[in-house]
Amino acid sequence: MKQMQIVQAWDSILPDAVAEKRIQDAILSYADQKPKHAIRPRRFLIPAAVFLMLFAAIGFRLHNPKKLAVTLDNGMNVVYDANIATAGNAMYAYDYEIQTRELTAEELQQLLPCSVQPDSCHAVFRAETGEFERAETKIGEVHVHLAREGLPVTDDIVTGETANAEIYGVPVTFGFFLTKPNSRGIRTAVLYASYLREGLQVYLETGGDEANQEQLGTDLGNLVCELLAHDAPNLSEIRLSSIIQ
Amino acid sequence: MAADQQGLDIAAIYERHSKTVYRVCFAFMKNHADTEDAVQETFFRLIRKQPTFETPEHEKAWLIRTASNICKNELKHWRRKQTALDDQADIPAPGATDYGEIMDAIMALPERYKTVIYLYYYEGYQTAEIAKMLKKPHSTIRNHLREARLILKERLGDLT
Numbered sequence: 001m002k003q004m005q006i007v008q009a010w011d012s013i014l015p016d017a018v019a020e021k022r023i024q025d026a027i028l029s030y031a032d033q034k035p036k037h038a039i040r041p042r043r044f045l046i047p048a049a050v051f052l053m054l055f056a057a058i059g060f061r062l063h064n065p066k067k068l069a070v071t072l073d074n075g076m077n078v079v080y081d082a083n084i085a086t087a088g089n090a091m092y093a094y095d096y097e098i099q100t101r102e103l104t105a106e107e108l109q110q111l112l113p114c115s116v117q118p119d120s121c122h123a124v125f126r127a128e129t130g131e132f133e134r135a136e137t138k139i140g141e142v143h144v145h146l147a148r149e150g151l152p153v154t155d156d157i158v159t160g161e162t163a164n165a166e167i168y169g170v171p172v173t174f175g176f177f178l179t180k181p182n183s184r185g186i187r188t189a190v191l192y193a194s195y196l197r198e199g200l201q202v203y204l205e206t207g208g209d210e211a212n213q214e215q216l217g218t219d220l221g222n223l224v225c226e227l228l229a230h231d232a233p234n235l236s237e238i239r240l241s242s243i244i245q
Numbered sequence: 246m247a248a249d250q251q252g253l254d255i256a257a258i259y260e261r262h263s264k265t266v267y268r269v270c271f272a273f274m275k276n277h278a279d280t281e282d283a284v285q286e287t288f289f290r291l292i293r294k295q296p297t298f299e300t301p302e303h304e305k306a307w308l309i310r311t312a313s314n315i316c317k318n319e320l321k322h323w324r325r326k327q328t329a330l331d332d333q334a335d336i337p338a339p340g341a342t343d344y345g346e347i348m349d350a351i352m353a354l355p356e357r358y359k360t361v362i363y364l365y366y367y368e369g370y371q372t373a374e375i376a377k378m379l380k381k382p383h384s385t386i387r388n389h390l391r392e393a394r395l396i397l398k399e400r401l402g403d404l405t
Contacts, residue, residue: 002347002401003366009347010367013271014264015281023281024259027288031255094388100395122396136355155357155385179318188318207318 068176068191070217078221080176080191081164097127099240103135107238111200113230114223116140125240132238142223145203148235153194153201163195168228170195176217178210189213193224198232253295259288262305265368266312272359273316275352283319287312306378313360313379320356350400358393365390 015023068080100122103111108118121137123146134147147153163171176191190207206220263284270283290311298304351362360379364370372390376383 002397005347006351006362006366009345009351010268010363012345012348013268015267015277019277019281020263023263023284026285027259027292028256030285030289031292094391098391098395100392100399102399122392122399124392124395155381 068213068217070214070221072218072221072225074222074225076167076221076225078165078174078217080174080217081162082175082177094133098124098133099127100124101240103238108137110233110238111135111146112137112139112144112202112227113233114139114226118144123238127240130240130242132235139204139223141208142204142206142220145201145205147201147203149196149199149201151201153203154205167195167225170197170228172224172228174217174221176213186210189216191216191220193220195224195228197228199235200233202227253291255288255292258291258304258308261301262308265305266308268363268367269309269312269360270316272351272363273313273320273356279319283312283316286315286319290315309360309364309378310380317356347401350397353400354393354396358389358396361386361389362393362397 014020066082068082069077070080071077103121103123105117105120107123108121112118116139119138121135123135124133125131126133132148134145134151134153136143136145138144145153163173165172165174172193172195174191174193176189179188179190181187187210188207189210189212190205191213192203192205194201194203196202204220204223206216208216266284266287267280270280270287271277274280274283287308291308296307298307351359354362361375364375364378365372370378372386373383375381376386379386
């Protein structure tokens with residue numbers, strides 16, 4: 001009974017006693033450090049607070065550029081635009097049977113022709129017709145989502161139709177955003193690129209420390225160039241039953 | 246130490262949900278050291294934000310969603326650092342452990358499937374509840390579960 005085995009497998013995922021105590025102590029200690037009483041703002045503090053907020057807002061805008069420009073190895077300039085990053089939920093709704101199988105290295109290389117071998121991945125196919133539906137993998141540290149045209153390519157980010165670059169004749173959307181700071185004050189830069197070519201949607205996403213965002217942008221842009229320098233994949237060859245060896 | 250100043254009983258909440266939060270974080274982080282950090286950050290955020298919970302289920306859902314979001318963000322940092330340190334060598338992170346065939350198969354799933362598998366099979370949530378909790382469309386969660394089952398079936402045999 002595999003379902004029971006899944007439950008049992010999860011049962012084993014627990015911290016050991018020492019770690020458990022360490023986590024609990026850290027959390028309770030953090031709770032103790034918080035101020036014991038809420039501070040009521042005094043009248044004279046309100047204008048000062050408003051001024052500080054305005055100052056902070058200006059500073060925030062100065063430190064949150066809406067565009068990130070990078071120069072790629074081939075000399076091309078690419079601009080990641082924060083204005084086109086729109087968050088939303090994509091809708092997955094198959095009303096037909098699907099099947100999955102692992103793609104061969106050759107198939108992955110056809111879908112993602114680049115010097116770094118993509119991680120292995122399971123692709124989803126339409127069972128009745130054997131058509132490729134979508135797949136998800138990684139190239140180095142870049143997450144890659146592939147989907148047949150017309151299907152949602154990711155769960156969350158909708159990049160829309162606002163391509164802001166053209167590489168080898170293919171319109172490409174480059175976007176980025178910064179997350180809110182975590183408890184250590186570190187913000188994550190998330191950069192993405194997406195394009196549609198010959199019926200295949202490709203969405204690439206990477207992320208890391210805000211301080212490294214230019215390097216991240218350069219690496220991602222170089223990867224897009226490398227992928228687009230090759231011929232477009234022939235999706236009709238990548239089917240459920242016909243395994244390319 | 247029990248309740249903090251705004252009334253949230255952190256110790257009691259920790260007692261109620263620490264295992265769930267730990268497992269959700271582990272699904273993303275795959276090792277105990279990073280899971281520990283993510284669990285702490287989840288509860289730190291609870292202490293800082295002081296959300297109001299209508300029911301214990303609401304409380305649990307908030308923690309699961311927050312833990313998932315924290316892990317997703319942390320992974321983006323962690324991957325970059327790990328790559329720099331290991332120079333892409335296939336070295337398991339500290340604390341990575343072999344949990345057997347089933348957990349290995351679950352851990353090899355794409356990130357977004359793992360939480361759904363955990364919440365569905367272990368916590369016993371319905372797909373509609375998971376969708377609400379993770380703020381995703383119901384159809385998306387149903388399809389994640391369907392795809393995850395197909396992959397697990399291929400690797401482990403029938404799940405029913």
